[in-house]
Amino acid sequence: QAFRRKARELGVAYVADEVVSFDSGGVTLKQGGRLEARAVVLAAGPWSGAVAARSGIALPVEPRRRSVFVFDVREAPGLTPLTIDPSGTWFRPEGRFYIGGTTPVEGNDPAGAPLEVQHEEWDEMVWPAIAGRVPAFEAAKVVNSWAGHYEYNTFDQNGIVGRHPERENLIFATGFSGHGIQQSPAVGRAVAELIVHGSYRTLDLSPFGYERISAGRPIRELNVV
Numbered sequence: 334q335a336f337r338r339k340a341r342e343l344g345v346a347y348v349a350d351e352v353v354s355f356d357s358g359g360v361t362l363k364q365g366g367r368l369e370a371r372a373v374v375l376a377a378g379p380w381s382g383a384v385a386a387r388s389g390i391a392l393p394v395e396p397r398r399r400s401v402f403v404f405d406v407r408e409a410p411g412l413t414p415l416t417i418d419p420s421g422t423w424f425r426p427e428g429r430f431y432i433g434g435t436t437p438v439e440g441n442d443p444a445g446a447p448l449e450v451q452h453e454e455w456d457e458m459v460w461p462a463i464a465g466r467v468p469a470f471e472a473a474k475v476v477n478s479w480a481g482h483y484e485y486n487t488f489d490q491n492g493i494v495g496r497h498p499e500r501e502n503l504i505f506a507t508g509f510s511g512h513g514i515q516q517s518p519a520v521g522r523a524v525a526e527l528i529v530h531g532s533y534r535t536l537d538l539s540p541f542g543y544e545r546i547s548a549g550r551p552i553r554e555l556n557v558v
C-alpha cells in the first residue's frame with residue numbers, strides 16, 4: 334500500500350483490468366481496450382508464465398501453493414528470530430503468535446493447485462520439525478492458517494529481471510519464488526533504471542536476465558523455503 338501511495342503521488346495511473354497479451358506496441362486488455370507502451374514490464378507474479386505464453390514467450394514461472402500456519406504456545410520460548418530448519422521448515426514470531434510453514438515434498442507440488450491449506454503439512458512436517466528444535470513448541474496449537482501461490486521459477490528458483498533479448502520493449506520482473514517482497518525495492522529501482530537510462534546504474538542485475546534461461550545457465554537459489 335505504501336509503494337502504491339507513493340507511486341500515485343509520483344503520477345502513476347492504475348488501470349483495473351487484465352492484460353490478455355502484449356506485443357511490440359503495448360498490451361491488449363480483457364475489457365477490450367489497448368494500452369500503447371514503449372516499455373512493458375511483465376510482473377504478473379504467479380501468472381507471469383501464463384501471460385507470457387499467451388504472447389508467444391516461454392517463461393518458466395508458475396503458481397505453486399504454500400501453506401502458512403499461525404500458532405500459539407503456552408510459554409513463549411524467548412527471543413525467536415526467523416529460523417529455517419535444514420528440512421525446509423521455517424518459523425518466526427508474528428505479533429503475539431508465531432507463523433511457520435514448509436516446502437511440499439517432491440512430487441506433491443503441482444502447478445496451480447487450489448488455495449486450500451494443507452493441514453497434513455502441519456501434522457507431518459512442520460510440527461515435528463519445530464517441536465524437535467524448540468521445546469516450547471511441543472505445545473504449539475494452530476490458531477489460523479492460509480495458503481498462497483509462490484511465483485515459482487521452475488528453472489532455478491531465482492528472479493528473472495531485465496529485457497527480453499529480442500523483444501526490446503519487454504522487461505521481466507518476476508519469478509522470485511517466494512522471496513519477492515524482500516527483493517522488490519532493489520528490483521523496482523533496477524527496472525526503473527532500465528526504462529529511464531537504458532541500463533542499470535546502481536545494481537547490476539544482468540546475471541538475473543532472461544538470457545540465462547535460453548543459454549541453460551541456472552543461478553540456482555538453494556535457500557527457497
Ligand SMILES: Cc1cc2nc3c(=O)[nH]c(=O)nc-3n(C[C@H](O)[C@H](O)[C@H](O)COP(=O)(O)OP(=O)(O)OC[C@H]3O[C@@H](n4cnc5c(N)ncnc54)[C@H](O)[C@@H]3O)c2cc1C
Nearest residue numbers: 351352377378379380399481482483509511512513514515
Ligand atoms: C505463503 C507465502 C509466503 C511468502 N513469504 C514471503 C516472505 O517472507 N518474504 C518475501 O520476500 N516474499 C514472500 N512471499 C513471496 C512474495 O509474496 C512474492 O515474491 C511477491 O508478492 C511477488 O511480488 P510481485 O509483485 O512480483 O507479484 P504479485 O505480488 O503476485 O503481484 C502480481 C500482480 O499481477 C497481477 N496480475 C496477474 N496477472 C495479471 C494480468 N494478466 N493482467 C494484469 N494484472 C495481472 C496480480 O493481480 C497481482 O496484483 C511469500 C509468498 C507466499 C505465497
